Amino acid sequence: MTIPDAASTPPPTETAPAAPPVAKKVPVDRTHHGDTFTDNYEWLREKENPDVVELLNAEQAYTDAVTADQEQLRTDIFNEIKNRTQETDLSVPSRKDGWWYYSRMVEGSAYAIQCRVKADGDGSDVGDWTPPVVEPGVDVPGEQILLDGNAEAEGQPFFSLGGAAVTRDGNLYAYGADFAGDELFTVRIKDLRTGELLPDTIEKAFYGLTFSPDGTTLYYMVADDSWRPYQVKTHVLGTPVEQDEVLYQEDDVAMWTGFGLTADRRHLAISIGCSEFSETRLLNFDSPERGPQVLIPRSEQILYDAEPFLLEGVEKVLLTHDRDAANSMISLVDGVEFTKPLAAQEWATVIAHDDAVRINGATVTATHMVVSLRKDTIERIQVTALEGLGTVKQAAGVEPVFGEELYTASMGGTEFESPVIRLVYTSDFTPPRVYDFVLPTAVSPAGSGGGELLLRKETPVLGGYRSEDYVAQREWAVAGDGTKVPLSVLRRADLARDGSNAGVVYGYGSYEVSMDPGFGVPRLSLLDRGVVFVIAHVRGGGEMGRHWYEDGKKLNKRNTFSDFVAATDWLAQSGWVDPARIGAMGGSAGGLLMGAVANLAPEKYAAIVAQVPFVDALTTILDPELPLSALEWEEWGNPITDPEVYSYMKSYTPYENVRAVAYPKIAAVTSFNDTRVLYVEPAKWVQVLRATSTGSEPIVLKIEMDGGHGGASGRYEGWKTRAWDYAFLADAIGATTLR
Known part of the structure; x- marks a missing residue:
């Protein structure tokens, strides 16, 4: 590593910021399918190498110097977030x-x-x-x-909770704490009667904790060396952790494992799967000696979720599945059917497949089925009485009715025996509201659209916030292949459509994750500076159903990037903004999106913020020993075995496609202890960008040395991180002054 000599480098000023650190080049050849790529910066993966740590610290010092004039703006945005937030609050x-x-x-x-x-x-x-x-x-x-x-x-550099569980008698409380940011947790158990911690301590557990019905056994998850959750273990309270047994182990490196209690808490459900097929194993607490039993084996290539319950004393399973149903459907199956070959099983249709409706999942209470679905891009909830379910006597589904066009209604958790379900409602300018929805019965019949909505709380927003001061609109961009791409366009209501404003385009577009309407206090700081904020619902996400996701994954991945550019073009031509004042932002897989569009169309952006960016995707996925690599094959394809996938990925991965053009201002934001997207990816990327760009705009790496995938811990540090990102963008697009 070489760092400019301080004696020969002028002190940072507005016109002459400190020169960026330059990493030494250590060429390493990577050859696959007859293609050789020379990587000069792979050595930066050596996390324990003092030279790597020195370089990263130098990167942060350079970033601090380049962005020093944004400090007041960062402080202003942080204070705006703080002053709008009721700091003493409760759920x-x-x-x-x-x-x-x-x-x-x-x-x-x-x-x-x-x-x-x-x-x-x-x-x-x-x-x-x-x-x-x-x-x-x-x-x-x-x-x-x-x-x-x-x-x-x-006294800890980092803190985050990774799950908690209480025994049914309410006496014991188990919780997992992460003190490093690596999403591996130390599990402790507290006796709530005395306030004392039990001696039982489990180190390096993954997400997920639950007790057995009698409270004598704790179930927890363990990840392998590649950070893939693969073991469900049992800890008998009062016994040495070394004696903990493996209840289930998943050896397929391309499969993700998790567990949880079923709605009626009679089973522990172990879920194994990828994005294309899955397998559920049920441990019946009434006969645990049988071990976890498979419902539908993965060999059937069905993607499904299972919810077992008793209906009039008969064991039933509610299946949300994609068997001959791309958008998924819901079936009701007698438990005994799963002892037969799949072709011989009888499944009763509860909700048929619909090309216009994506079924996200379903659960049950003692009296109702509760379904999460997506229609017209909007996530909503529907309830149906269990009586007559799957028969001609099945009642019509009932949806709570809300007054906005663009909103998100999702489950907030409920108890099986409860006569109400908890809902969380929000929109881009409606702070989160918590409702209890009274399940319609013969005693409390459904009114127009459903049972009664009981508002329990609306998150307060201080500082004189008024939702009517802002507008959220649905617009559509047109991609190069003619596909209409939905956009959420957010702005102040008093903004003039005179072509002079600044704009920001945000996107993600992977893993069938949807960018649903949701309130964000920090975003108001950009809107109040005259920014038109566009959320691009690009292919690869889930907003338009399963096909929308499949059209943006594997050998269709480039659609994600071209959709985002189309969204940018819509904004540039909308009459709202000055095309020279557009910035872009995205994180994780959305950071890969940022790197890709920076290569595709650098001239369209004044600045790009790439948060924990997955910009060296091909290198990562080619090494199944790296965290989560094998799990990514169902999303991107397997470049190890498939030369077409290798060639296609190499054509778009940001790190390998940096070219000699004038790149805009770029900030890569990362954390040293991130286990999902390793710091090395943005660290390598900024080195290549600086060495290749023909422009003069600064390219910086902001690194949190004590943070994880979500950055530093604690709400105040989180606000500071968001203020930094927004200040970098606002400064670049000339939107620093409140209207």
């Missing part, structure tokens, strides 16, 4: 096993405090599910603190 209590559970935040504290208070009533009446009035800053009689995140984080 809406959720009832479980006779307790109300909630979390609260205290002004000046970075982390949540997990709490509970005893519930009244036996839960048989709707009134029993009315949450207690818990006010910010007001002591709650009988409140019990389960975990104070601020106390846990004291």
Whole structure:
């Protein structure tokens, strides 16, 4: 590594910022399918190498120098976020096993405090599910603190919770804490009767914790060396961790494993799968000696979720599946059917396949089926009575009715025996609202569109915020192949359409993840500076159904990038903005998108912020020993075995396609301990960009040395990170002044 000599380098000024650090070149040839690529910076993967750490620190120093004049803007945006946020706040209590559970935040504290208070009533009446009035800053009689995140984080460089579980008798509380940002957790168990921690300590657990019904056994997840969750283990309380047994181990490196309780808590469901097919194994707590039993084997190549439950005393399984149903459908199956070959099984249709409706998943309460679905890009909830389900007597589904065109309604968790379900509602300019939706019955019949919606809370937004000051509109860009790409266009209502404003285009476009309408306090700081903010719902996401995803993955991946450029062209030609004042932003797989569009159309952007960017995707996926690489084959294809996939990926991966053009201002934002997208990818990328670009705009690497995939921990650090990103963009597109 070489770093410019301080004696020969002028001090940073507005016209002469510090020169960027230049990494030494150590050529390494990578050959696949007869093609050789020479990588000069692969040595930066050596995380323990002092030269690597020195370079990264030098990168941050350079970034600090280049962006020093943005410090006031960052401070302003941070304060705007802070001043709009009610810092002393709490979640809406959720009832479980006779307790109300909630979390609260205290002004000046970075982390949540997990709490509970005893519930009244036996839960048989709707009134029993009315949450207690818990006010910010007001002591709650009988409140019990389960975990104070601020106390846990004291003296630690990082802190994050990775799951928690309470025994059904309410006596024991298990939680996982990450103190490094690598998403591996130390699990401790607290006796809530005494406040003491049990001696049982599990190190390096993955996400996911749950107790057996009798509270004597804790189930937890373990990841392998490539950070792939592959083992479900059991810990018997009071025994040495070394004696913990493996309940299930998944050896296929391309499959992801997880677990959870079924809705009625009679089974532990182990889910194994990729993006194209899956397998569910059920452990029946009434006969655990049988071990986890397979429902539909993965060899049938069906992507499905299973929810077992008892219907009039008969074991049933509610299946959400893609068998002859690209957008998925829902079937009801008797448990005994799974003992037969698939072709001989009888499945009753509950919700038929519909090309215009994507079924996301389904669960049950004691009385209703609850379905998450997507129609016209919007995520919504539908409920149907269990009585008559899958027969000609099946009742019509009921959806809660909301007043906005663009919104998101999702499940907020519910108890199996509850007469209400918890919903979370939000839109781009409606702060999150928590509702309880009363399940329609003969006693409380459905009205126009459904049962009663009981508003439990709307997240307060301070600082004089008024939703009517802003507008969210659906627009459509047209891609080069004629495909119409949906856009969410957000702006201030008083903005003049005079072609002089600044714009930002945001996108993701992978893994069938949808960029659904959702309120964001930080984004207001850009809108209030006259920015037109466009969310591009590009192919590869899930907004338009399964085909939308499949048209943006594997050998169709370039559609994701060209869709984003089309969205940018729409904005440039919309009359809202000055085409010279457009920035772009995306993170993780959206960071790959940023790298790709930077290569495709650098002239269209004044600045690009690539957050934890997956910009060296081919190198990563070619090495199955690296974190998550093998799991990515179902998303991008397998370039190890397929020369066509290799050639196609090499044609678009950002790191290998940097070319001699004038790149815009670019900020690559990363974390040293990120286990999903390793820091080495953006570190290599910025070196090649600087060495190749024919332009003079700065290209910087912002690195959090104590953070993970989500950056530094704690809400205040999170706000600072977002303020940094937005200030970098706002400065580049000339949107620094509040309107």
